[in-house]
Amino acid sequence: MVSSSSKLVLRISDLAYQWPGAAKPVLRVQDLGMTNEERVFLRGASGSGKSTLLAAIAGVVDVPAGSIAVAGTDVGQLKSGARDRFRVDHVGLIFQMFNLIPWQSALENVLMPCRFSRRRRERAGADPKLSALRLLDELGLSDPTLVSALAMSLSVGQQQRVAAARALIGAPDLILADEPTSALDEDAKTSFLDLLKRECASVGSALLFVSHDRSLEEGFDRVLDITEVNKV
Amino acid sequence: MMTSLSLAVGSLWNRRFVAALTVLAIALSVFLVIGVERLRVSAKESFANSASGIDLIVASRGNPVQVLMATVFGVGSTGPGIDWDSYEMVEALPQVAWAVPIAMGDNHRGYPVVGTTPEYFEHFRHSSGRPLAFTSGHSFSEEDGAVIGAEIATRFGYEIGTTVVNAHGAGEVAFDLHDEAPFVVTGILMPTGTAVDRMVFVSLEGFDRLHAEKTTSVDPFAQETRANSDPVEDATDGVEADHHDHAHEPDKINAIYVGLADRGAVLSIQRAISEYPAEPLSAVLPAMALIELWSITGAAEQAIVLMASAVALAGIVAMVVMLSASLEVRRREFAILRSVGATPLRIFSLIVLEAGLVTVAGLLLGLVLLGALTAILEPVLLSRFGLQVDASASLLRESWLLLAILMAGLAASFVPAIRVYRMTLADGLSFRL
Structure with missing residues (x-):
């Protein structure tokens, strides 16, 4: 259901992808769409093609033209360098762990997309640093010593929150999260998820959250199983 | 970026x-x-600085590099000496502006002693044409006067008026001291960064006096040493031990530094000298000898x-x-x-x-x-x-x-x-x- 203020940020149609040299496709997606107002939970077991699907959406692997559109742009038509620039302009990524550059401070890590993308920098407001501090504050990292601490000195939970702030800064159209809570304990998982969903709503980014953990499904606008999406 | x-x-x-x-x-x-x-x-x-200002070095016929090393740097010897007549011949050539005689073969505590005339200090050039200058004192006017290079003055703490004794031969360790013929320092040269800093200059008369007076030494040890080694030393030194006081005209010298009035004439002068009938001579172009040295x-x-x-x-x-x-x-x-x-x-x-x-x-x-x-x-x-x-x-x-x-x-x-x-x-x- 698409409301008047919502817009389509992801459209996958007739996608078939196989790794170079592989005998059969690893992805076969008929139709998948997401609006900027949606937080979608995609569940599936390991090796079911979840990560490959995220890589295809992020433009890391070569997909056929016309199969994936992100924010209205056909990712398959972009050349390699253009895809890299497009990704940082429109997509925020959060991974399982080792998300941050260890020798940079939390704040520097959050500001990283603004250094590579003018669009993200412009959308982060007049002073991206203030925007980064606000995001960190909302994600529970307001302590100045934590903000300026090197990423490697932070706990895993703190690192994931910094990673979330980095994905959210400059309000990209789509946030892709690949098992971002697997290294967190139960309490931390719930609070991290709540924060992430709330912040995505607040900045206006769509969220595609991928996990094998069914206990996290609650509170998402849509829950999809990879087997429904990927018909290989 | x-x-x-x-x-x-x-x-x-x-x-x-x-x-x-x-x-x-x-x-x-x-x-x-x-x-x-x-x-x-x-x-x-x-x-290169050590040899600047000298157009030709005349010595007994031999290897140009050897001549250059011996005369300008005080390393090795020039072979047999050349007659004073040859010096007069060179000096008399019309294209020759100046000619300075050089006698070598003695040392002072390992540093070469050069017998020459006061003109040496006027004509020698170093470091792209800079003349020699005295830190203190002046050139020698007396027979027993000596001018010393800057390094020698610093190393041994010599001053004007210091008496120095030279030794026979060019080696660092000398057993044959000319302590019967001491010199008095009359001048100390400013540092040049060349071999001149490590040389002692005395007059030709003084240089000859060393050997002339040697025979009258009363030191039995020195006497004995001399008696045993005389023929060899005479052959290698290049300074004939004809022990008479030659005053201004020694019998033999080792080399002549020559400055030309017209540098364009250098090759013809070189040829004229090498064709000198009285004795075999070489006229070495320092720059060419240096090139030869670099090739070695x-x-x-x-x-x-x-x-x-x-x-x-x-x-x-x-x-x-x-x-x-x-x-x-x-x-x-x-x-x-x-x-x-x-x-x-x-x-x-x-x-x-x-x-x-x-x-x-x-x-x-x-x-x-x-x-x-x-x-x-x-x-x-x-x-x-x-x-x-x-x-x-x-x-x-x-x-x-x-x-x-x-x-x-x-x-x-x-x-x-x-x-x-x-x-x-x-x-x-x-x-x-």
Whole structure:
């Protein structure tokens, strides 16, 4: 259901992808769409093609033209360098762990997309640093010593929150999260998820959250199983 | 660019211990390469400076390099001496502006003693035409007067009026002291950075007196030594021991420094002298003899330059090892950078930039080390070897060498950078390594 203020940020149609040299496709997606107002939970077991699907959406692997559109742009038509620039302009990524550059401070890590993308920098407001501090504050990292601490000195939970702030800064159209809570304990998982969903709503980014953990499904606008999406 | 620079600096700072060691390795390479270059150029300059202002050196026929080494640098001997008649012949040639006789073969505490005339101090030029100057005192006017080079004055603390005793032969250890014929220092020369600093100058009369008075020595030991070794010494010294007081006209001298009124006539004069019928003579062009000398020392020089280059190469290899060894560890870092918008090409350039920074830091540190060490060692180099290490002397060549090292560093960094490029393309955004 698409409301008047919502817009389509992801459209996958007739996608078939196989790794170079592989005998059969690893992805076969008929139709998948997401609006900027949606937080979608995609569940599936390991090796079911979840990560490959995220890589295809992020433009890391070569997909056929016309199969994936992100924010209205056909990712398959972009050349390699253009895809890299497009990704940082429109997509925020959060991974399982080792998300941050260890020798940079939390704040520097959050500001990283603004250094590579003018669009993200412009959308982060007049002073991206203030925007980064606000995001960190909302994600529970307001302590100045934590903000300026090197990423490697932070706990895993703190690192994931910094990673979330980095994905959210400059309000990209789509946030892709690949098992971002697997290294967190139960309490931390719930609070991290709540924060992430709330912040995505607040900045206006769509969220595609991928996990094998069914206990996290609650509170998402849509829950999809990879087997429904990927018909290989 | 600023982003890449700050990322490169940050990443290097994160690995600062290893990075510092690499910078040090490159600094030492630069130190050695540029140090060898400066020494080489300074040594050549020092040699060339020593012989400037002299158009021809006339000596008994022999190897030009040997003549040059013996007369200008006081190393070795000129072979048999030449007759005073030959000196008069040369002096009388119309194209000759001045001719200064040189007698050698004695030493003062290992430093060569030169018998000459006061004109020597007027005509000798060093370091691109600069004349000799006295720190104190003046040329010798008396038979027993001596002028000493700056290094001798400093090393032995001699002053005007100090009495010095010379020894027979050119070796450092002398058993045959001319203590019966002492000299009094009348003048001390200003430092020249050439062999002159390490020479004692006496008048021809004084030089001859040494040998004339020797026979009357009452020292039985000296007497005995002399009696045993006389024939050999006479043959090798080149100063015939015809022990009479020749006053202004010795029988034999070792060489003549010649200045020409018209330098264009140098070849015809050279020919005229070599065709002199009375005795076999050589007229050596110092510049040509130097070229010949460089061709002899060239192989050793090449070997040293080659060794320095090998060390420089080792420094570059150390950097490639440092960058390559860190790649596996940094794989995640690169994947993170890609996820936030860095293209593989950007990461490639990041590695090259890191190499550039390390190399430039190594170059600067190497130059600073070299500058500091030169400043410390300069007095020693000058006093012991007569080497004035002048950084500006080989600036252009040094710049090329530094540029070559920088380029080699950047080119070498392509090895790890290409690996990173491939790695980041293959890894994509995969973090689960």
